[in-house]
Amino acid sequence: MKRILLTLMASISIIGCMDSISVAPKIAELGTVSNAMQLERGRAVYITSCSRCHNAIRITSITKSEWDGILPEMIEESELTISDSMAVTEYIQAVLNASASAAAQPSKSE
Numbered sequence: 001m002k003r004i005l006l007t008l009m010a011s012i013s014i015i016g017c018m019d020s021i022s023v024a025p026k027i028a029e030l031g032t033v034s035n036a037m038q039l040e041r042g043r044a045v046y047i048t049s050c051s052r053c054h055n056a057i058r059i060t061s062i063t064k065s066e067w068d069g070i071l072p073e074m075i076e077e078s079e080l081t082i083s084d085s086m087a088v089t090e091y092i093q094a095v096l097n098a099s100a101s102a103a104a105q106p107s108k109s110e
């Protein structure tokens with residue numbers, strides 16, 4: 001029991017310091033998803049391939065329509081395989097959808 005508590009406290013403090021969580025949220029933070037394996041792969045691509053030339057950019061700092069314009073260019077820059085391109089695209093969409101539905105939550109109580 002004590003151990004669980006310690007682990008919990010440790011992970012809370014890690015979440016507190018690690019900015020990368022909101023730059024590229026973990027799959028577990030995205031709520032219920034049906035394609036977790038694919039999203040994990042997309043996140044790995046995002047963290048490794050998309051931080052070669054610049055830091056990994058906070059996904060939610062770019063709007064969905066901006067991503068639609070930028071992402072195809074950046075996928076080309078990164079010289080990703082087709083399956084990595086699909087995985088990273090799905091991951092970015094999942095993060096944007098999760099943040100959109102989180103933003104929509106408060107208005108549900110209307």
Ligand code: HEC
Nearest residue numbers: 046049050051052053054057062070071074075077078088
């Ligand atoms: C070969 C180098 C390179 C790689 C790899 C790369 N980028 Fe970029 N990225 C750039 C450059 C250069 C710019 C700025 C010029 C521009 O907007 O075209 C940029 C700009 C961006 C921007 C716009 C930032 C802003 O604030 O407007 C986003 C978003 C972005 N990249 C995402 C990605 C993603 C996602 C990946 C992985 C799929 C990626 N980049 C991989 C070179 C790269």
